[in-house]
Amino acid sequence: MAKSHSVFVCTSCGAQTRQFFGKCSSCGSWNTLIEQKQSSAPAADSRRRRPVAAAGELKGELAGGRPKRSEPIHAVGERPLQRLASGYAEFDRVLGGGLVPGSLVLLGGDPGIGKSTLLLQSCRAMAARTSVLYVSAEESAQQVKLRWRRLAEMGESPPELPEAQESLEQAPGVADLQLLAETDLELVLQELESLRPAVAIIDSIQALHDAELGSAPGSVAQVRECAAALARIAKRQDTALLLVGHVTKEGALAGPKVLEHLVDAVLTFEGDRFASHRLLRAVKNRFGATHELGVFEMRDRGLAEVSNPSELFLGSEEPSAGTATIVACEGTRPLVVELQALVSTTSYASPRRSATGIAANRLHQILAVLEKHLGLPLSRFDCYLAVAGGLEVE
Numbered sequence: 001m002a003k004s005h006s007v008f009v010c011t012s013c014g015a016q017t018r019q020f021f022g023k024c025s026s027c028g029s030w031n032t033l034i035e036q037k038q039s040s041a042p043a044a045d046s047r048r049r050r051p052v053a054a055a056g057e058l059k060g061e062l063a064g065g066r067p068k069r070s071e072p073i074h075a076v077g078e079r080p081l082q083r084l085a086s087g088y089a090e091f092d093r094v095l096g097g098g099l100v101p102g103s104l105v106l107l108g109g110d111p112g113i114g115k116s117t118l119l120l121q122s123c124r125a126m127a128a129r130t131s132v133l134y135v136s137a138e139e140s141a142q143q144v145k146l147r148w149r150r151l152a153e154m155g156e157s158p159p160e161l162p163e164a165q166e167s168l169e170q171a172p173g174v175a176d177l178q179l180l181a182e183t184d185l186e187l188v189l190q191e192l193e194s195l196r197p198a199v200a201i202i203d204s205i206q207a208l209h210d211a212e213l214g215s216a217p218g219s220v221a222q223v224r225e226c227a228a229a230l231a232r233i234a235k236r237q238d239t240a241l242l243l244v245g246h247v248t249k250e251g252a253l254a255g256p257k258v259l260e261h262l263v264d265a266v267l268t269f270e271g272d273r274f275a276s277h278r279l280l281r282a283v284k285n286r287f288g289a290t291h292e293l294g295v296f297e298m299r300d301r302g303l304a305e306v307s308n309p310s311e312l313f314l315g316s317e318e319p320s321a322g323t324a325t326i327v328a329c330e331g332t333r334p335l336v337v338e339l340q341a342l343v344s345t346t347s348y349a350s351p352r353r354s355a356t357g358i359a360a361n362r363l364h365q366i367l368a369v370l371e372k373h374l375g376l377p378l379s380r381f382d383c384y385l386a387v388a389g390g391l392e393v394e
């Protein structure tokens with residue numbers, strides 16, 4: 001039997017130590033080290049217990065009877081990049097024009113923001129054209145089915161939104177969607193290998209667990225091992241993988257930095273819990289530009305695209321004191337947003353400065369310029385600045 005020992009892993013940067021410290025010696029964060037039991041030969045183990053994967057890789061390498069070697073760059077065959085439409089123009093734009101076969105996309109966001117809804121809705125459009133596997137590790141098959149039914153009803157509601165309507169019309173019989181409610185990594189891998197779907201969705205990567213690793217689901221080692229195993233299989237059989245990831249209390253994608261290196265694109269889905277609009281952004285994208293913004297609205301029957309978000313981010317139509325309309329550029333799309341400012345006499349020793357939706361340093365800088373060059377005595381006033389609609393602009 002393999003001997004097990006403990007290591008301490010930093011949940012923020014993934015660094016490992018043998019000893020517990022209050023502060024991570026690698027990234028300097030406090031109280032981020034957690035204990036993990038490890039078997040003494042994990043690397044050898046994982047290589048041994050995936051005979052199917054190993055054999056598949058070997059076949060590719062030994063094609064033509066010799067091991068794979070380097071080759072001149074001009075001899076490398078080019079495949080045209082066939083992107084798969086997600087069914088949403090907003091989603092496609094953030095992806096850089098659609099889903100690339102064999103790519104790994106991590107979709108992060110707070111719980112309840114609508115990640116599962118977004119992906120299940122895209123499934124409707126994608127499954128009409130290609131094979132899709134939806135792995136639900138958090139919800140039961142019944143729960144997914146209920147949501148699916150609820151979203152399906154949207155297609156029959158009055159056509160308020162032409163884009164969303166169109167994508168649903170493309171899915172008349174809703175063809176090839178397979179549903180698997182499973183948390184065991186090994187079974188998920190087997191299903192991926194036997195079905196070989198064009199698209200697979202894992203909801204969520206933190207809920208999957210590898211029984212051979214001792215640690216709890218959602219721990220750094222588990223997330224890393226599960227994502228790496230899924231990535232190997234996705235690249236080998238050209239399956240586009242969409243992984244759902246949760247966001248930690250600090251707002252970073254849980255799981256943590258290790259996952260961001262492994263995947264081709266990192267998207268974040270954010271929004272105000274109390275407002276209905278949701279923003280989809282690309283933080284990293286190997287197949288497209290970052291800083292693209294997709295805007296959705298959460299309705300009672302799922303997410304709808306907002307193709308003219310400026311309407312959403314403009315406050316009242318009447319011009320009023322303290323507001324200014326600016327044009328911000330988010331990705332390739334200009335957005336008209338409203339800035340709201342309030343200046344009032346301070347009753348504190350040092351005046352309050354508060355910025356929402358815009359970097360606080362920018363506010364400080366502008367206030368300093370106004371004070372120095374226009375002679376406005378702003379250091380005696382509290383200054384508040386906000387972007388209407390909960391948007392963040394640069």
Ligand code: TYD
Nearest residue numbers: 111112113114115116117298299300301302
């Ligand atoms: P969900 O996709 O489950 O969030 P996540 O997977 O990111 O945790 O979204 C759940 C929220 O969305 C929940 O608060 C209810 C709301 N919702 C609607 O408002 N309308 C809908 O049609 C659906 C399916 C969900």
Ligand code: MG
Nearest residue numbers: 115116138203
């Ligand atoms: Mg979910």
